[in-house]
Amino acid sequence: MKVRVTVMLKEGVLDPQGKAIGHALHTLGFPGVEAVRVGKIIDLDLKSTDAQAARAEAEKMASELLANLVIEDFTVEVLG
Amino acid sequence: MKVRVTVMLKEGVLDPQGKAIGHALHTLGFPGVEAVRVGKIIDLDLKSTDAQAARAEAEKMASELLANLVIEDFTVEVLG
Amino acid sequence: MKAAIVVFPGTNRERDMAIALRRVTGKAPVMLWHRDTELPDVDLVVLPGGFSYGDYLRCGAMAAHSPIMSEIRAYAQKGGHILGVCNGFQILTETGLLPGALLRNAGLRFLSQDCTLRVERNDTAFTHKWKKGDVFRTPMAHGDGNYTADTRTLEQLEGEGLVAFRYASATGQADETDTLTNPNGSMNSIAGILSQNTRICGMMPHPEDLVDPLMGGEDGLPLFTGLVEAIVR
Amino acid sequence: MKKTVDEALAQEFGLTSEEYARVIDIMGRTPSLTELGVFSVMWSEHCSYKSSRKWLRTLPTTAPWVIHGPGENAGVVDIGEGYAAIFKMESHNHPSFIEPYQGAATGVGGILRDVFTMGARPVANLNALRFGSPETPRTRQIIDGVVRGIGGYGNCVGVPTVGGEINFHPAYDGNPLVNAMTVGIARKDRIFLSAAAGIGNPVVYVGSRTGRDGIHGATMSSAEFDENALAKRPTVQVGDPFIEKLLIEACLELMATDAIVAIQDMGAAGLTSSSVEMAGKGGVGIDLNLDDVPQREPGMTAYEMMLSESQERMLMVLKPERTEVARKIFEKWELDFAIIGHLTDTGHIVVRHKGQVEADIPLDPLAEQAPIYDRPATRTAPPAPVADIHAPLSLEDMLLKLVASPDLASRSWVWNQYDSTVGGQTVRRPGAADAAIVKIEDTSLGLALTTDCTPRYCQADAKTGGAQAVAEAWRNITAVGARPLAVTDNLNFGNPEKPEIMGQFIAAIEGMGDACRELDFPVVSGNVSLYNETRQPDGSTMSILPTPAIGALGVLEDVNKAIGLAMQDNADIVLIGDT
Numbered sequence: 001m002k003v004r005v006t007v008m009l010k011e012g013v014l015d016p017q018g019k020a021i022g023h024a025l026h027t028l029g030f031p032g033v034e035a036v037r038v039g040k041i042i043d044l045d046l047k048s049t050d051a052q053a054a055r056a057e058a059e060k061m062a063s064e065l066l067a068n069l070v071i072e073d074f075t076v077e078v079l080g
Numbered sequence: 081m082k083v084r085v086t087v088m089l090k091e092g093v094l095d096p097q098g099k100a101i102g103h104a105l106h107t108l109g110f111p112g113v114e115a116v117r118v119g120k121i122i123d124l125d126l127k128s129t130d131a132q133a134a135r136a137e138a139e140k141m142a143s144e145l146l147a148n149l150v151i152e153d154f155t156v157e158v159l160g
Numbered sequence: 161m162k163a164a165i166v167v168f169p170g171t172n173r174e175r176d177m178a179i180a181l182r183r184v185t186g187k188a189p190v191m192l193w194h195r196d197t198e199l200p201d202v203d204l205v206v207l208p209g210g211f212s213y214g215d216y217l218r219c220g221a222m223a224a225h226s227p228i229m230s231e232i233r234a235y236a237q238k239g240g241h242i243l244g245v246c247n248g249f250q251i252l253t254e255t256g257l258l259p260g261a262l263l264r265n266a267g268l269r270f271l272s273q274d275c276t277l278r279v280e281r282n283d284t285a286f287t288h289k290w291k292k293g294d295v296f297r298t299p300m301a302h303g304d305g306n307y308t309a310d311t312r313t314l315e316q317l318e319g320e321g322l323v324a325f326r327y328a329s330a331t332g333q334a335d336e337t338d339t340l341t342n343p344n345g346s347m348n349s350i351a352g353i354l355s356q357n358t359r360i361c362g363m364m365p366h367p368e369d370l371v372d373p374l375m376g377g378e379d380g381l382p383l384f385t386g387l388v389e390a391i392v393r
Numbered sequence: 394m395k396k397t398v399d400e401a402l403a404q405e406f407g408l409t410s411e412e413y414a415r416v417i418d419i420m421g422r423t424p425s426l427t428e429l430g431v432f433s434v435m436w437s438e439h440c441s442y443k444s445s446r447k448w449l450r451t452l453p454t455t456a457p458w459v460i461h462g463p464g465e466n467a468g469v470v471d472i473g474e475g476y477a478a479i480f481k482m483e484s485h486n487h488p489s490f491i492e493p494y495q496g497a498a499t500g501v502g503g504i505l506r507d508v509f510t511m512g513a514r515p516v517a518n519l520n521a522l523r524f525g526s527p528e529t530p531r532t533r534q535i536i537d538g539v540v541r542g543i544g545g546y547g548n549c550v551g552v553p554t555v556g557g558e559i560n561f562h563p564a565y566d567g568n569p570l571v572n573a574m575t576v577g578i579a580r581k582d583r584i585f586l587s588a589a590a591g592i593g594n595p596v597v598y599v600g601s602r603t604g605r606d607g608i609h610g611a612t613m614s615s616a617e618f619d620e621n622a623l624a625k626r627p628t629v630q631v632g633d634p635f636i637e638k639l640l641i642e643a644c645l646e647l648m649a650t651d652a653i654v655a656i657q658d659m660g661a662a663g664l665t666s667s668s669v670e671m672a673g674k675g676g677v678g679i680d681l682n683l684d685d686v687p688q689r690e691p692g693m694t695a696y697e698m699m700l701s702e703s704q705e706r707m708l709m710v711l712k713p714e715r716t717e718v719a720r721k722i723f724e725k726w727e728l729d730f731a732i733i734g735h736l737t738d739t740g741h742i743v744v745r746h747k748g749q750v751e752a753d754i755p756l757d758p759l760a761e762q763a764p765i766y767d768r769p770a771t772r773t774a775p776p777a778p779v780a781d782i783h784a785p786l787s788l789e790d791m792l793l794k795l796v797a798s799p800d801l802a803s804r805s806w807v808w809n810q811y812d813s814t815v816g817g818q819t820v821r822r823p824g825a826a827d828a829a830i831v832k833i834e835d836t837s838l839g840l841a842l843t844t845d846c847t848p849r850y851c852q853a854d855a856k857t858g859g860a861q862a863v864a865e866a867w868r869n870i871t872a873v874g875a876r877p878l879a880v881t882d883n884l885n886f887g888n889p890e891k892p893e894i895m896g897q898f899i900a901a902i903e904g905m906g907d908a909c910r911e912l913d914f915p916v917v918s919g920n921v922s923l924y925n926e927t928r929q930p931d932g933s934t935m936s937i938l939p940t941p942a943i944g945a946l947g948v949l950e951d952v953n954k955a956i957g958l959a960m961q962d963n964a965d966i967v968l969i970g971d972t
């Protein structure tokens with residue numbers, strides 16, 4: 001199963017990368033950008049053939065390693 | 081409009097992060113992980129209220145700045 | 161004082177740290193490997209700087225799960241002294257032994273330069289050779305040193321006086337918004353913090369790289385001479 | 394890939410008709426695709442030095458303190474107290490134009506491997522950079538990427554970047570120069586070489602897996618750029634400094650045992666050049682079984698594996714009874730380790746894959762019949778002496794203009810991105826002295842290091858410019874109180890098939906040679922980068938300025954006596970020499 005873990009900084013945590021990208025986009029001539037947030041994707045190929053089990057496994061990986069829950073939130077999506 | 085740009089390394093390009101994460105997951109007791117690829121998400125808040133226009137704008141930003149087309153591919157998704 | 165330095169794959173300032181420790185103790189510290197499952201009988205454990213696991217995913221994240229870290233957690237529980245510098249600080253926050261997290265530097269660039277630190281309290285093993293308010297110079301070299309924590313944690317750190325070092329001007333002024341004195345953008349200009357029992361200290365800059373006049377000065381030395389004096393058997 | 398091997402394909406691979414005829418002559422038949430690939434990379438400018446070899450031979454390369462001159466992975470000099478310094482400079486110009494961050498990063502990785510391959514712990518990195526006009530956005534992007542890439546790689550492996558130089562000129566607009574230098578330290582009786590020996594000994598592959606990166610990088614770096622270069626974009630090599638760091642530690646740990654017979658990094662042309670060079674130097678044959686090569690992607694062909702330029706890989710010949718000791722060390726460092734072949738007495742390189750012989754080439758003619766050219770050269774007339782000079786500006790305005798010029802402005806924005814203190818041995822950081830100084834741990838020795846070249850001097854008069862670059866390096870070393878020992882060079886020029894470029898090249902070497910002889914300052918290693926030109930929209934080509942970058946090394950017997958730039962209070966200023 002392919003599973004996608006998406007990790008984003010928590011609402012309220014300052015995102016220096018997002019801020020810098022927003023700034024760069026403005027100077028590149030995209031004045032319509034109001035806010036930018038940057039996150040990470042971790043795509044996992046799992047041996048498991050069961051969607052439920054794969055999701056559970058990925059959630060465990062995310063909370064143990066892939067995300068730092070002090071500053072980040074994550075979502076898990078089974079891609080199939 | 082909220083638009084999500086997803087940037088992934090091209091097929092075949094070495095992904096050192098993915099490799100190291102896969103390795104770490106194995107030693108953490110997740111032997112079911114076969115492959116890991118890491119990518120970036122850039123969430124944009126755009127002034128534009130038109131989905132078509134927002135997508136076109138984001139695509140331009142992605143190819144000019146957000147993705148490095150030499151080694152990366154991107155996809156754009158209008159979240160609404 | 162018997163000290164041990166933990167080496168993770170990608171650690172690269174363990175030699176610098178060993179030199180600084182040898183300078184004050186006269187003997188070479190024990191080098192531990194991240195896969196070791198036993199901590200020898202030591203008075204100080206140091207997590208040195210570097211790029212454990214290439215800084216991939218998040219700085220310190222993968223090292224925090226190394227086998228040796230459960231020993232170090234137990235050692236902390238017993239009140240052992242732990243110093244984490246740079247990547248070592250990041251590992252301590254990832255392990256939860258120290259609160260908060262270290263984000264990408266505000267300017268998004270790696271910063272290799274001297275900075276000045278203000279000593280916030282001098283009643284700990286790490287800081288007692290200085291006076292409160294003293295300012296000293298030290299090199300820094302990191303890409304992710306931007307200290308952040310939620311409001312409650314920050315209030316607790318400040319309320320309980322757990323900030324050890326702050327980035328400041330040469331005259332001791334700290335200003336969070338000033339990129340000259342607080343180059344990585346840390347909240348409250350925090351450069352180093354302590355655990356509640358003050359036995360664990362994490363800091364981003366590298367006092368171990370300034371312990372010899374030949375390398376530009378001895379400004380970082382008080383940390384190490386102080387540890388030797390404070391931790392006598 | 395189903396391609397018919399013929400002259401047209403050979404040309405696509407960068408071989409001329411005469412060169413291809415010679416291949417057929419050596420093989421006695423039409424070569425296979427893999428064989429053609431091997432010939433094309435081994436005979437590329439990058440690997441064979443076919444345009445430059447004749448002239449490089451004229452450089453002085455010996456002195457009583459030189460342990461190994463050019464010909465090994467890096468130069469080796471005796472620095473006293475039982476230690477040797479091992480150093481070399483290498484270019485990554487073309488890759489840095491295509492992908493500045495990865496191009497520069499992998500350049501640093503490559504030169505590091507050249508140095509630790511010989512048994513040295515790397516103790517310092519330097520660089521020599523040339524960019525186009527800083528006003529153009531593309532140049533700014535390139536600068537940003539290159540500087541980040543150098544820092545990203547060097548900082549992570551924990552080798553301090555202690556010095557370098559940067560110039561700007563529109564001639565580098567489409568062709569920046571990224572020359573990286575590494576200096577390492579070894580016990581002088583523990584130097585490792587690349588000549589394979591011992592028929593039957595195992596050939597061992599360590600490091601990262603092989604992917605489809607940078608196939609034909611070596612031939613590409615010998616071809617001039619045109620507008621299509623950006624569009625073609627061959628698979629770019631991505632570096633993994635974390636793996637490199639592990640590789641350094643694992644190799645040094647293995648080198649402390651007596652397991653290694655020979656060792657060589659896989660640089661340009663990867664498995665091909667490393668195996669051919671090791672066997673060739675040792676006068677033995679080599680059999681490789683590609684089924685055993687650690688692979689990153691499924692379905693790779695023999696051709697792809699032989700030409701891949703995946704980074705962070707090494708090839709070794711081990712003593713058979715020590716193979717398991719070695720395997721344990723690499724397992725400890727979590728690196729791939731595979732026996733992929735053995736040495737033979739056939740004098741051939743034989744490559745097998747999936748039960749088929751994919752290549753079988755006699756090594757002697759591959760090396761000995763490699764093309765070597767004495768290309769026609771025309772000398773540029775030296776410029777007329779400047780008659781009378783009048784100041785175009787007032788002294789004050791002049792000073793302001795100079796200080797504001799990109800070529801003279803402070804470089805702290807660059808070196809502040811490089812970790813210059815890691816290792817705890819940096820005595821003079823960037824900006825603190827005319828040469829950087831690094832102490833040798835556990836000794837009183839210090840190394841003085843610098844890179845220098847003034848391309849506009851070389852443009853005006855390549856011979857004087859070449860001599861001047863050497864002299865400046867020598868002065869920078871002596872200015873910190875060190876004794877100059879030896880130099881490495883990186884000769885960056887345009888297309889050698891143009892007589893005026895060849896003329897610049899020869900003249901620069903003459904000038905360098907003269908200065909090196911005069912100063913007793915031998916050249917112990919180096920690198921040549923030719924075809925540095927860009928096709929202009931109107932079809933003409935623009936060459937870079939002739940840029941023979943010099944990297945130099947000197948020793949201080951007592952590092953405590955090092956001198957810096959900082960003025961002491963009440964000191965007098967003395968000017969030495971005629972103005």
Ligand SMILES: Nc1ncnc2c1ncn2[C@@H]1O[C@H](COP(=O)(O)OP(=O)(O)O)[C@@H](O)[C@H]1O
Nearest residue numbers: 520522555556557558559804808823824825827
């Ligand atoms: N690319 C670079 N990387 C690191 N340090 C650099 C680089 N370019 C210049 N420097 C450092 O900046 C200082 C000044 O450089 P430069 O103006 O070229 O000096 P000089 O003319 O004395 O060689 C030197 O200490 C040099 O090592």
